[in-house]
Amino acid sequence: MKNKIKEQIQSGKLRVGDRVPSEKELTEEYHVSQITTKNALAGLAEEGIVERIKGKGTFVRESNLSSSNNPLNKPKGLIGLILPSMKTKVEQEFVNYIEKYVTKNGHNLIIKITRESQFEEADAIEVFRKLEVKGMIIFPTEKENYNEAVLRLSLDKFPFVLIDRYMENILTYSVTSENEVGTLEAITYLLNKGHKNIGLVSPLITNTVTEERAKGFENAFLKRKTTINKNLWLTLEFAEISQNKTPTLIKEFLLSKPEITAVFTMNAELALYTHLVISSLKNEKGRDIELLTFDPPGISGVSFIKQDIDECSKKTVELLLEQIGGTYNPKRIYVPVKLKPSENLDMLETIIR
Structure with a gap:
C-alpha cells in the first residue's frame, strides 16, 4: 500500500499539498483492515513523504519523491502566454487559472505583455519560438487587423490557441465567451425594466468580441x-480610451443625449469611466x-455579465495540449x-413596488 501511494506521488497523480485517501477509503480500496492502512500512512509519515493533520487528513509533503530532482516530475516544457x-x-484571473491548468499538466508558463502593441505581440511570438516553447496562448491586441505573426503561426500549424477573440475566415483553435448571447440577455433585462433609450459605450467595433456584443445588443431590440x-451609440477610437480622455467624451455624449436612461458598456474599463460620469450627472x-x-x-450597484474565466482557461489549455500531443483539428x-443583476438595484425595485 505504501509503495502504491509512492508510485502515485512519483507519477504526479498525487502532488504536493494533495490529500491522500483516508484510512477508511484505503481500507475499502485494498480490502484490508483499518489497522493496516493506519500503519501504512504512519510509515509514510515517518519517511517524511506525507503529513498527517488531526481532524483534516493526510497530505503529500515536499520530499525526494515529489521534488524537482525526481526525473518523473521534470517539467514537460514551456507554454507561452x-x-x-x-x-x-x-486579465488577472485568466493568468491565474491558465497558470493553474498549465502547471497541473506538467508544463511551466512564461508570460509576455504587449501593452496593446502589435509590434510587441510579434516580438513576443518570435521570442517564444526561439525559446522553443511547446505552444502559445494568445490574447490578440485590440486592433482592426490580426498580426501577421499570428497568421504565420496558423500557416505553420504551430500549437496555439486564441482566447477572447478568433479569426473569422481562418481555421484556428479559439476559446471565447458567449458574447452575443450574454449581451442579448443584458439588453433584454434593461428593456424589461422599461428602458427604451439605451446607450452603448464601446471601442471601435472592429473585432469578433465587439462585433458579437454589438450583434447581441441589436438582436435584443429585434426580438x-x-x-x-x-445615434445613442458612442464608439471610441483606441487612442481615445484613457483615464484622461474617455470620461470627458462620455460626458459630452450623455449631455447631448438627454433621452438616455440606461447605458451598456462593452467592458469593465469603460464601465468605470461611465460610472464616474453618471455619478457626476x-x-x-x-x-x-x-x-x-x-x-x-x-462597483457596488452595477449589474454585469460574468464570464466563466475558470472554464475558459481550462478549455484553452486542453486545446493547446491536444495540439502538442499531435492532433490538429x-x-x-x-x-x-x-x-x-445588482443586488442593490433589485432591493430598491422591491422597496418601490
Missing part, C-alpha cells in the same frame, strides 16, 4: 420588434442613468456567461 495588459481583474436608435443635474456592463467593474469553443 501573450496578453495585452494585466490592468483588469479579468422585441422595437426600433433601435444607433446625478449630483449636478439630478439625472439618474442605469449602468450595465460586460465583466465585473467592482481546429475548433472554436464558446463558454456560457451569466447575467449578474
Whole structure:
C-alpha cells in the first residue's frame, strides 16, 4: 500500500499539498483492515513523504519523491502566454487559472505583455519560438487587423490557441465567451425594466468580441420588434480610451443625449469611466442613468455579465495540449456567461413596488 501511494506521488497523480485517501477509503480500496492502512500512512509519515493533520487528513509533503530532482516530475516544457495588459481583474484571473491548468499538466508558463502593441505581440511570438516553447496562448491586441505573426503561426500549424477573440475566415483553435448571447440577455433585462433609450459605450467595433456584443445588443431590440436608435451609440477610437480622455467624451455624449436612461458598456474599463460620469450627472443635474456592463467593474450597484474565466482557461489549455500531443483539428469553443443583476438595484425595485 505504501509503495502504491509512492508510485502515485512519483507519477504526479498525487502532488504536493494533495490529500491522500483516508484510512477508511484505503481500507475499502485494498480490502484490508483499518489497522493496516493506519500503519501504512504512519510509515509514510515517518519517511517524511506525507503529513498527517488531526481532524483534516493526510497530505503529500515536499520530499525526494515529489521534488524537482525526481526525473518523473521534470517539467514537460514551456507554454507561452501573450496578453495585452494585466490592468483588469479579468486579465488577472485568466493568468491565474491558465497558470493553474498549465502547471497541473506538467508544463511551466512564461508570460509576455504587449501593452496593446502589435509590434510587441510579434516580438513576443518570435521570442517564444526561439525559446522553443511547446505552444502559445494568445490574447490578440485590440486592433482592426490580426498580426501577421499570428497568421504565420496558423500557416505553420504551430500549437496555439486564441482566447477572447478568433479569426473569422481562418481555421484556428479559439476559446471565447458567449458574447452575443450574454449581451442579448443584458439588453433584454434593461428593456424589461422599461428602458427604451439605451446607450452603448464601446471601442471601435472592429473585432469578433465587439462585433458579437454589438450583434447581441441589436438582436435584443429585434426580438422585441422595437426600433433601435444607433445615434445613442458612442464608439471610441483606441487612442481615445484613457483615464484622461474617455470620461470627458462620455460626458459630452450623455449631455447631448438627454433621452438616455440606461447605458451598456462593452467592458469593465469603460464601465468605470461611465460610472464616474453618471455619478457626476446625478449630483449636478439630478439625472439618474442605469449602468450595465460586460465583466465585473467592482462597483457596488452595477449589474454585469460574468464570464466563466475558470472554464475558459481550462478549455484553452486542453486545446493547446491536444495540439502538442499531435492532433490538429481546429475548433472554436464558446463558454456560457451569466447575467449578474445588482443586488442593490433589485432591493430598491422591491422597496418601490
